[in-house]
Amino acid sequence: MFCYIIADDGKRNVFFMANDYQGDVQEFAQIVPIPVVPKxxxxxxxxxxVIQALDNFTAPRLVEYVDEPCSAEYTLYLWLAGITTVISISIWLIRNWGWGVFLTICFLLGLLITVSLPSLFLTQANKGGFSGEQALNVVTVEDQFTVGEYDIAILSAIESNSLTDWLVxxxxxxxxxxxxxxxxxxxxxMKFFVTKVNLEAFQKQGYGFLRPIVLDYKSDQFMLPIRLGTLNAVADQDLTVYILSRDTNKFAEVANYRTLLIPTDAKSKSNQISTEELPEFIRDDFGNFYQSLFQKEYERSGQNAAFLEYAGPLPIRRSLKCDPCLSPPLYKFLGLPELLKQESLEDFYTVTRLHIRYNEQNFPQDLIFREVSDQDILLQAKEEGxxxxxxxxxxxxxxxxxxxxDGAFYLSGFHYRSFRNQWADNLAKLTGWNLQEIKKKM
Incomplete structure (x- = not known):
């Protein structure tokens, strides 16, 4: 599961990059194309x-109403083989022809190399090859440093073969x-932001998990490269993107794929029963319920759409009216204002949460985002009820x-029981679960 926070104000981009990498941290590596060379x-x-707070605040929620042998090693073997061959030939010449003949041959070979080497390099250059200096410039290490538990290199290249060689x-x-x-x-x-774990620094930090990396730079590009992440994947990848905006009326969607609204119940209220409510046992199985719901929507979409899970204000300066609400009040519980202030994001007022499940076949392009207004989202929501x-x-x-x-009268309980079939049908429709199994659990 990958997670990105993108704070965008038109020119400044702040990227939080986090993932729940499973396995030996020594194996962790990340290559992210970026449009600029950051300082x-x-x-x-x-x-x-901050990621956990945004997740708590924007995640789909339940309401309960009561009521990876490198090439350098091969090069070493070739050098050793060459040196061994030269030594063997030299010993054979000295034993069979004597020192005089050996030194004469060495002198003539040295003279031949001195005369032919410059013209050989010139020929190679004319053929489009690289001199030693040119080869070094195929991949440029723009910067290389350590931040926290990460060793970071920023690379630029003029062709992929040399970039691959450098990485290997x-x-x-x-x-x-x-x-x-x-x-x-x-x-x-594009440049390449290349990251791997510095094991000594990681152990010294003592966190036991990989912390998010933050990139803060200026760019006009409002996009997220995802294609490299599909190459080693053995299954679909899940990506959550939080996009923060300074404009209280601006949100975001994916421009080069469809952005769909996840199914939701916008009709039920504390004093109003709707036809979209679910069985009570979902309280103890909400995670599994939402995974099944999302997978069904993903398949129904043709497996190439982004899903909007939240669009609304951040609780920066005041408590928001919410349903359901966390207790104590949402803005105090999450501490988001303080967290955003620490990250210099206190001037961002709205958040869009997008959930993308992707693979190499169905998402052949990187994600390109665009701004949409609150009216655009309202219109789409209204059309879908x-x-x-x-x-x-x-x-x-x-x-x-x-x-x-608890303790409701029999008639009240009978009134609720009359909705059981509708609730079971709703759950089966949303998740694809077997209707009879649902009724047994009820």
Whole structure:
């Protein structure tokens, strides 16, 4: 699961890059194409608090109403073989022809090399090859440094073969299909933000998990490269993107793929039963319920759409009207104002949460985002009957269970039981679960 926070104000981009990498941290490596070469002070390591707070605040929620052998090694073997061969020939010449003949042969070979070497280099250059100095310039290390537990290199290249060689020689595992993709990024003028774990620094930090990396730079490009992440994947990848905006009326969507609204219950209220509520047992199985719901929507979409899970204001200066609400009040519980202030993001007022499940076949392009207005989202929500008319939140994945209060009279309980079949049908429709199994659990 990958997670990005993108704070964009038209020219300044702040990227939080986090993932729940499973496995030996020594194996972790990340190559991210970026449009500029950031300065060292524009790269830092943050903590997971701000991401966790945004996730808690924007995640789909349940309402309950009561009621990777490198080439350098091969090169070493070739050198050793060459030296061994030269020594063996030299010993044979000395034993059979004597020192005089051996030294004469060495002198003539040296003279031949001295005369022919410059013309040989010239011929190679005319053929389009690289001199030693040119070969070094195929891949340029724009900067290389350590931040927190990460060793970071920023590279530029003029062709993918040399970039792949550099990455392999420096301990990165590169899939066979990577070169054409890397070449396409090179042709776009992209640089490469290359990261791996510094094991000594990681152990010294003592966190036990990888913290998010933050990039803060100026760029006109409002996009997220995802294609490299598909090459080593053995299954679909899940990506959550939080996009923050300074404009209280601006949100975001994916421009080069469809952006769909996740199914939601916008009609149920504390004093109003709708036809979209769910069985009570979902309270204890909400995670599994939402995974099944999302997978069904993903398949129904043709497996190439982004899903909007939240669009609304951030609780920066005041408590928001919310349903459901966390207790204590949302803005105090999450501490988002303080966290955003620490990250210099206190002037961003709205957040869009997008969930993308992707693979190499269905998402052959990187994600390009565009701004949309609150009216655009409202219109789409209205067309799909998912509008939250009395809430400052434009859209949210929200699911409702309802039960009578403890000790309710028999007639009240009978009234709720009359909705059982409808609730079971709703759950089966959303998740694809077997209707009879649902009724048994009820």
């Amino acid at each position: 060292r002070e524009q790269v830092r390591v943050s903590n997971n608090d 020689n420096n301990g990165y595992k590169i899939p066979a299909k990577a070169e054409p993709m890397l070449q396409s990024y090179i042709q776009q003028g 998912k509008i939250f008319s009395s809430s400052p939140v434009l859209f949210q994945g929200r699911y409702v269970i309802r039960r009578p209060a």
